[in-house]
Amino acid sequence: MFRLWVRLFKDNHMLQDTVICNDEEDTRTHKVMGSLEKACYELDLPKPIWLSVNVNDFKKTSKCRFTQDSFIEEIPFDYMEINVIEEDNTWF
Numbered sequence: 767m768f769r770l771w772v773r774l775f776k777d778n779h780m781l782q783d784t785v786i787c788n789d790e791e792d793t794r795t796h797k798v799m800g801s802l803e804k805a806c807y808e809l810d811l812p813k814p815i816w817l818s819v820n821v822n823d824f825k826k827t828s829k830c831r832f833t834q835d836s837f838i839e840e841i842p843f844d845y846m847e848i849n850v851i852e853e854d855n856t857w858f
Contacts, residue, residue, distance in 0.1 A: 767787060768854060769787050770785070770848060770850055772786065772802070772806075773846070773847045774811075775843060775844050775845055775847065776844050784805050786802075811841070812839050812841075815836050817835065824848075829850070831847045
């Protein structure tokens with residue numbers, strides 16, 4: 767089971783959150799991207815652009831923040847944080 771926790775913050779207060787579960791047999795990268803896409807759809811948000819700082823943070827900690835710089839449209843929050851909270855041990 768792979769689970770991604772997506773949270774929206776404004777002024778250091780959590781506005782919304784969702785957890786996306788993914789049971790598909792796929793690579794970790796595809797699970798992260800697919801889960802993020804589902805979360806953005808569920809929260810009615812545009813998909814963020816992965817900048818190098820996001821990629822580096824995510825590789826180190828399985829967690830990263832997307833600020834306004836990662837979105838083309840204006841966002842009504844300060845940042846979106848994603849965090850892998852459960853991961854199966856299958857590596858492809």
